[in-house]
Amino acid sequence: MGETLKGKKALITGSSRGIGKETALKFAAEGADILIHYRREDEAAEQTAEAVRQLGRQALLFKADLGSPEEIDAMFDYVQSEWGQLDILIANAAATAFKTILEIKRHHLEKTYQVVVNSTLQAVQRAVPLMESRAGRVITVSSMGSDFTLPRYANLGSAKAALESLTRYFATELGPKGITANCISPGVVETDSLTFYAGDRFKAFKNGVISKTPLGRLTQPDDVANLSLFLASDASAFLTGQVIRLDGGLTINNHYPPEIEF
């Protein structure tokens, strides 16, 4: 327990489970009140909220499909009425259909871009007035699929590339208001959604990734939560507009055939 975020209010999208949940608990342990946002799983969201309360902080809960601009607006109306202010916005949630280029239909792309890109722009537009004179922090969550091609990942990877670009524009245009914006690009993170993506090849995929990672393990949700804490804290006050890779060195070590030994 610490006081790094004492008195701060944080809205974390997709914080009922996975990386978002880990971040919510870390932030609460450092003194922040949290709005737990989720889409479907009431029980998971309730459990996360209860864990935040156990840490002595306030947990608000809000169910909203990021596919719906009306539901996003309703969530920010709720923040406005409950808190009237916001210090930290983490655009963490994502959803997509994993398809090859020839399988992708227009609705797959539209849904992914709405949930990853459009919803983040809308959330930031709603968050800025609540961050007035508060040294606001915007943190977005991308993935290595924005820079590197991954199997069945074109839909989400291209949306993440747009999200990274948008983050740089947030930094440029909101900097004069004292708001920073940075993006975390985690490597392969051990979560439920990774198991879903890798399917029955999970074990081989995991071992392959570990063998190419200089630090010898997968990224953990706690690694991402730690970096988010730094980006939300006063210690990162002069850092803005950056995409930070958090992958144990995986992406700097992935460009030669695996059979080459040095």
Ligand SMILES: NC(=O)c1ccc[n+]([C@@H]2O[C@H](COP(=O)([O-])OP(=O)(O)OC[C@H]3O[C@@H](n4cnc5c(N)ncnc54)[C@H](OP(=O)(O)O)[C@@H]3O)[C@@H](O)[C@H]2O)c1
């Ligand atoms: N896991 C990885 O290996 C990895 C690697 C790199 C980057 N990332 C990124 O890290 C972020 C978090 O990933 P994660 O693996 O922890 O979990 P995730 O499966 O991407 O997200 C889970 C959370 O997002 C919510 N959510 C999903 N679709 C939503 C929608 N349409 N509207 C509103 N909320 C929605 C879920 O709520 P419900 O459960 O209620 O539906 C849940 O709270 C994502 O941006 C992901 O792309 C993940």
